[in-house]
Amino acid sequence: xxxxxxxxxxxxxxxxxxxxxxxxxxxxxxxxxxxxxxxxxxxxxxxxxxxxxxxxxxxxxxxxxxxxxxxxxxxxxxxxxxxxxxxxxxxxxxxxxxxxxxxxxxxxxxxxxxxxxxxxxxxxxxxxxxxxxxxxxxxxxxxxxxxxxxxxxxxxxxxxxxxxxxxxxxxx
Amino acid sequence: xxxxxxxxxxxxxxxxxxxxxxxxxxxxxxxxxxxxxxxxxxxxxxxxxxxxxxxxxxxxxxxxxxxxxxxxxxxxxxxxxxxxxxxxxxxxxxxxxxxxxxxxxxxxxxxxxxxxxxxxxxxxxxxxxxxxxxxxxxxxxxxxxxxxxxxxxxxxxxxxxxxxxxxxxxxxxxxxxxxxxxxxxxxxxxxxxxxxxxxxxxxxxxxxxxxxxxxxxxxxxxxxxxxxxxxxxxxxxxxxxxxxxxxxxxxxxxxxxxxxxxxxxxxxxxxxxxxxxxxxxxxxxxxxxxxxxxxxxxxxxxxxxxxxxxxxxxxxxxxxxxxxxxxxxxxxxxxxxxxxxxxxxxxxxxxxxxxxxxxx
Amino acid sequence: xxxxxxxxxxxxxxxxxxxxxxxxxxxxxxxxxxxxxxxxxxxxxxxxxxxxxxxxxxxxxxxxxxxxxxxxxxxxxxxxxxxxxxxxxxxxxxxxxxxxxxxxxxxxxxxxxxxxxx
Numbered sequence: 001x002x003x004x005x006x007x008x009x010x011x012x013x014x015x016x017x018x019x020x021x022x023x024x025x026x027x028x029x030x031x032x033x034x035x036x037x038x039x040x041x042x043x044x045x046x047x048x049x050x051x052x053x054x055x056x057x058x059x060x061x062x063x064x065x066x067x068x069x070x071x072x073x074x075x076x077x078x079x080x081x082x083x084x085x086x087x088x089x090x091x092x093x094x095x096x097x098x099x100x101x102x103x104x105x106x107x108x109x110x111x112x113x114x115x116x117x118x119x120x121x122x123x124x125x126x127x128x129x130x131x132x133x134x135x136x137x138x139x140x141x142x143x144x145x146x147x148x149x150x151x152x153x154x155x156x157x158x159x160x161x162x163x164x165x166x167x168x169x170x171x172x
Numbered sequence: 173x174x175x176x177x178x179x180x181x182x183x184x185x186x187x188x189x190x191x192x193x194x195x196x197x198x199x200x201x202x203x204x205x206x207x208x209x210x211x212x213x214x215x216x217x218x219x220x221x222x223x224x225x226x227x228x229x230x231x232x233x234x235x236x237x238x239x240x241x242x243x244x245x246x247x248x249x250x251x252x253x254x255x256x257x258x259x260x261x262x263x264x265x266x267x268x269x270x271x272x273x274x275x276x277x278x279x280x281x282x283x284x285x286x287x288x289x290x291x292x293x294x295x296x297x298x299x300x301x302x303x304x305x306x307x308x309x310x311x312x313x314x315x316x317x318x319x320x321x322x323x324x325x326x327x328x329x330x331x332x333x334x335x336x337x338x339x340x341x342x343x344x345x346x347x348x349x350x351x352x353x354x355x356x357x358x359x360x361x362x363x364x365x366x367x368x369x370x371x372x373x374x375x376x377x378x379x380x381x382x383x384x385x386x387x388x389x390x391x392x393x394x395x396x397x398x399x400x401x402x403x404x405x406x407x408x409x410x411x412x413x414x415x416x417x418x419x420x421x422x423x424x425x426x427x428x429x430x431x432x433x434x435x436x437x438x439x440x441x442x443x444x445x446x447x448x449x450x451x452x453x454x455x456x457x458x459x460x461x462x463x464x465x466x467x468x469x470x471x472x473x474x475x476x477x478x479x480x481x482x483x484x485x486x487x488x489x490x491x492x493x494x495x496x497x498x499x500x501x502x503x504x505x506x507x508x509x510x511x512x513x514x515x516x517x518x519x520x521x522x523x524x525x526x527x528x529x530x531x532x
Numbered sequence: 533x534x535x536x537x538x539x540x541x542x543x544x545x546x547x548x549x550x551x552x553x554x555x556x557x558x559x560x561x562x563x564x565x566x567x568x569x570x571x572x573x574x575x576x577x578x579x580x581x582x583x584x585x586x587x588x589x590x591x592x593x594x595x596x597x598x599x600x601x602x603x604x605x606x607x608x609x610x611x612x613x614x615x616x617x618x619x620x621x622x623x624x625x626x627x628x629x630x631x632x633x634x635x636x637x638x639x640x641x642x643x644x645x646x647x648x649x650x
Contacts, residue, residue, distance in 0.1 A: 016213040019528050020238025020319040023282060027308075030285075030301035061640040062212045091235055094223055096646040097216040116238055116319045214639045216622075216646060254538060383611045384564045402537030402587040464582070464589065465538050475567050475582065492580075494567035502611035531639070 007039030008130055011049035013069055015102065017056025020116030021083035025053060033119045040126065046072040051129055054102045057085045057092060063105045070106045076136035078129040080110045083117045090115060176204065181516065192527045198513060206508035208501055214531040221488040226252055226459055227326055229491065236493060237529040238319045239282065242275040243469045245324035247476040252326050254463035255478050258455065262447040264328040269405045270442050271323065273435040278307040279470035280428045283524050284359065287425065290521045291368040299355055306348050310341050328452025338443045345436045356429045369422035373507040373519035376419055383503040386496045387472020389523055392416045392423035399468035409441045421522040458484035471524050472496030495529035537587045546592040552603050554592065558583050559608040568615040570623040572647050576600065577623050596625055606631035622647045
């Protein structure tokens with residue numbers, strides 16, 4: 001867990017799930033499993049979120065909602081597909097209104113299996129996702145540093161925040 | 173009078189665990205009209221009867237909803253058993269009753285937590301869900317699953333639990349009873365909670381009858397309607413529905429809280445009177461006729477219909493599930509008319525919406 | 533009460549012209565609307581209406597051929613709009629004089645009217 005240096009915020013969207021995974025996601029936040037001890041908070045606002053938890057598969061009506069929530073989240077971001085339905089459609093795969101897993105619409109970084117996914121598995125998946133998030137953050141920082149030192153006039157997707165620790169070293 | 177504005181509510185909204193969309197027509201802070209639109213979770217699983225055999229279909233039906241999953245399994249099996257003329261053993265019926273009541277306990281505690289979250293009482297939400305874990309542990313010990321159990325099958329149940337173990341369950345329930353009581357006292361007596369619930373979203377008895385509401389929604393408006401009254405396994409336990417007359421959010425909360433304690437009593441009685449014997453009967457042949465089945469889900473009466481092909485195949489021609497939220501959504505739109513915008517989450521929550529049930 | 537609600541199985545046929553008067557009578561008689569659903573047939577669909585009074589349920593089946601439309605019962609039971617819009621979107625049956633018609637925007641499906649026989 002040593003790589004968790006920030007408090008990752010989560011946004012949860014119910015694709016076309018049966019509620020089973022949703023109540024298990026909520027159960028993760030409550031005293032028994034208590035992910036808040038890792039600083040993980042469930043937020044309703046996609047612009048505050050680092051991790052996108054999707055339960056249930058994607059259909060015609062909600063695929064744009066999923067896409068829009070994903071696009072609104074700031075970089076770097078991680079998508080965790082919770083439950084077999086979000087992975088590939090699961091038991092509902094053959095239904096006429098099911099398009100398939102979440103990865104048919106947005107890129108997924110971490111797949112959590114189960115029907116319904118157990119809270120332990122969900123926490124495990126989110127923690128794996130956080131590792132990926134840290135990697136992505138580092139990559140983004142490298143890219144932006146390269147852009148900063150190279151072509152200064154190039155437009156940046158996001159302002160580079162100097163790491164206070166590094167700044168101190170430079171001063172010294 | 174202010175200008176009319178339309179505020180879209182949902183599908184992704186902090187108080188909503190599930191996607192439902194409402195167009196709220198607002199005049200200043202008052203809601204004039206609410207138009208629901210659903211269909212975000214429509215999967216079309218009823219049509220899977222064409223691809224899954226009638227015995228396999230139980231798994232699909234249980235996954236209509238993760239909260240009332242056991243009831244759906246029972247309802248489907250009941251409809252098929254009715255159509256095939258199967259009488260299940262008494263012990264299977266009694267075990268189904270116990271699991272169904274345990275599901276009701278977990279569903280109502282879950283709902284109380286969501287309600288507390290809805291009016292901004294976060295610690296209360298946490299306590300409700302903490303207690304709920306005990307129920308989930310019991311369910312996991314007896315069925316193997318936390319939310320989806322798959323213990324119901326056409327012709328009976330899949331697992332038996334021995335009588336001593338069942339007595340242990342009753343003890344566990346009594347152990348958390350005091351916890352639940354101190355929790356529900358807050359819901360019933362706390363001034364800030366009452367401020368949010370009393371007199372909000374009133375549905376009169378006439379309106380409730382006219383809109384054919386079901387479950388705690390109907391019982392909070394003074395209608396004595398509970399499918400358990402007409403179910404033999406509950407008649408043996410001396411079941412009486414809990415009814416309130418105020419018809420507001422507070423009454424709906426009170427009915428559900430009453431049902432929590434009632435469910436514990438029912439489980440205790442069912443364990444005492446548990447008959448011995450087999451837990452399943454052999455099922456042979458195909459479904460040829462048609463039949464309906466009704467039972468009381470935590471959210472209200474549900475309707476199941478199974479119809480086999482005339483020549484009888486392993487597949488059903490039609491499977492229909494009508495869930496309680498389907499009946500309560502029209503009442504919700506009526507209650508939203510004239511309420512304050514800030515009360516919308518309360519009214520939406522107190523019907524205990526289960527959208528994945530509604531859309532299937 | 534010692535009746536078993538699930539032992540009562542009452543299915544009746546009904547014609548399009550009888551539908552509205554029957555439903556009006558049921559409403560006046562204090563019946564509650566339970567549900568309404570479609571059943572796919574080769575030449576169209578059966579629309580099944582269920583009503584209940586004192587835990588006794590009656591199911592009425594109306595045969596609707598392709599291209600035929602049905603009178604809406606929302607005049608008597610307003611809450612039936614949920615079911616009528618659902619049947620419209622899934623089976624492609626038009627309901628006339630509906631009190632709340634979503635014009636096919638209730639359930640958005642990948643393919644239109646997935647339950648209709650192809």
